[in-house]
Amino acid sequence: MCELFAMSSAEPATITFSLHELARHGGGTAPHKDGWGVAYYENNDVRLIRDTNCASQSPWIQFLEQQDLRSMMVMSHLRKATDGAIAIHNTQPFARELGGRMHLFAHNGHIPTIKDCDEFVLGSFRPIGDTDSEFAFCVLLERLRSVWDSKNKTPDAAQRFDIVARFAQAIGKQGLANFLYSDGELLIVHGHRRNQTDGSFRAPGLFLLQRECSSRTVAPESGTGIRINAPNQTVVLIASVPLTDEAWQPLGEGDLVAITAGKIEIWRRPGDSS
Numbered sequence: 001m002c003e004l005f006a007m008s009s010a011e012p013a014t015i016t017f018s019l020h021e022l023a024r025h026g027g028g029t030a031p032h033k034d035g036w037g038v039a040y041y042e043n044n045d046v047r048l049i050r051d052t053n054c055a056s057q058s059p060w061i062q063f064l065e066q067q068d069l070r071s072m073m074v075m076s077h078l079r080k081a082t083d084g085a086i087a088i089h090n091t092q093p094f095a096r097e098l099g100g101r102m103h104l105f106a107h108n109g110h111i112p113t114i115k116d117c118d119e120f121v122l123g124s125f126r127p128i129g130d131t132d133s134e135f136a137f138c139v140l141l142e143r144l145r146s147v148w149d150s151k152n153k154t155p156d157a158a159q160r161f162d163i164v165a166r167f168a169q170a171i172g173k174q175g176l177a178n179f180l181y182s183d184g185e186l187l188i189v190h191g192h193r194r195n196q197t198d199g200s201f202r203a204p205g206l207f208l209l210q211r212e213c214s215s216r217t218v219a220p221e222s223g224t225g226i227r228i229n230a231p232n233q234t235v236v237l238i239a240s241v242p243l244t245d246e247a248w249q250p251l252g253e254g255d256l257v258a259i260t261a262g263k264i265e266i267w268r269r270p271g272d273s274s
Contacts (some may be wrong), residue, residue: 001107002092004206005076006180007209010189010234010262012070014048015183030202034081035091037106038064040071044101050091056146072261073187075180077106093180094137096125099148099155103141107133108240109176109192109204119170132175140167140181159188161258161266164188168256178205180238191251194260204247208257209237210264232241234238234262 007015015192033054040047047069051058055078071091077092084090093106111132114120120135123142143163164181167188171177177192194205213233236259244246251257254270 001121002080003078004106004178004238005074005078005107005184005240005243006106006178006187006189006238007071007074008118008236008259009072009260010223010232012072013233013235014068014070015074034086034088035079035088036077036093037093038074038076039093039095039100039104041073041104041182042067042071044184046095046102046104046184047152048093048095052086052087052091061065062189065232066134073182073183073184075104075106075187077108080149082110082135084129084131085113086127090131090134092133096137096141098141098145098183100126101184103144105133105137105140106180106182107136108178108194111136111171113173114171115176127172136179140164154185157258157260160186161188161256161268164190164255165268172254176205177265178240185260186265187238188238189251189257189259190259191255192253194240203253205240205253206251207239207242207248208251209239209244209246209248211235211237236262236264 008010031198035050035052036055036058037050037161039050044208048267049060051060055061065172075093093104095102095104115131115135120139121142122138124145125141127138147159160183168177172192176194177190178194179190181188191204191206191207193201195201213235254271256268257264
C-alpha cells in the first residue's frame with residue numbers, strides 16, 4: 001500500500017525530506033517504489049513535484065534538500081501501484097483548480113468498485129490517469145463545486161467539512177480509504193484501514209502528531225526536519241506510519257480530522273453527531 005504524509009503549520013516552515021528517510025520508505029526498505037510526489041502550498045497555488053522513479057533513486061529528492069521552500073501546508077505521497085500504470089499521470093498528490101485555488105488529494109488504499117458504482121458520478125472534473133484514487137478525487141470535487149461556485153468567497157469551513165465527511169463515509173464502504181484533501185486553507189484527513197505488518201487489514205491507517213516549536217530545527221534525525229523562524233509555532237503532522245519515536249496518535253477507522261494552520265479544528269469519529 002502507499003504511504004501518505006502531510007504537514008500543517010501556523011507559520012511557514014521548511015520540511016527537509018532527507019534522502020535516507022524518504023528513500024527508506026520509497027523503494028529502500030519498503031516497497032513503495034512506483035513513484036512519489038510532494039506539493040507545497042503558496043497562497044492559493046502549489047509547487048508540485050512528481051516522479052515515477054522510486055524516491056531512493058530520484059534526483060528530485062536531492063534537489064528538494066537543497067531548497068528553502070517554506071509553506072504552511074505540505075502534502076506528500078509514496079506510491080505502490082495497485083491500480084493503473086506506473087506513469088506521471090497516476091502519481092500523487094493530484095491537483096485541480098476549483099473556486100480560484102488549487103485543491104490537492106492523496107489516497108492510500110484500494111477502492112476498485114468506485115468506477116462502477118452509481119453513487120459516484122463524474123461531472124466537470126475528469127481523471128487524466130486511470131487510478132481509482134484520481135477518480136475519487138474528481139467525484140469529491142464535483143460534490144464540492146456547488147459551494148465553491150455559489151459565491152465569490154471561501155465557503156464556510158463546516159459546510160466543506162460535512163461534504164468531505166459524507167464522501168469519506170461513502171468511499172469507506174467501497175474499500176480501503178485513507179486520504180488527505182486540502183483546499184489550501186483546510187487540511188482534511190480521513191483515517192481508515194491499512195495493511196498492517198501482521199498481514200491484517202485494520203486501523204490505524206494514519207497517525208497524527210502535534211508539536212509546539214521554538215525557533216529551531218525540530219527532529220532532524222527523523223529525516224523529516226522542520227525548520228522554523230518564528231516563536232509559538234504550532235505544527236500538525238500526518239503520516240501512514242510514525243516517522244519518529246514521539247507519541248503519534250493513531251486515527252481510528254472512519255476518523256475525520258480538519259486542520260487549519262497547525263491547529264486541529266474538528267476531530268469527528270464514527271457515531272459523532274457533530
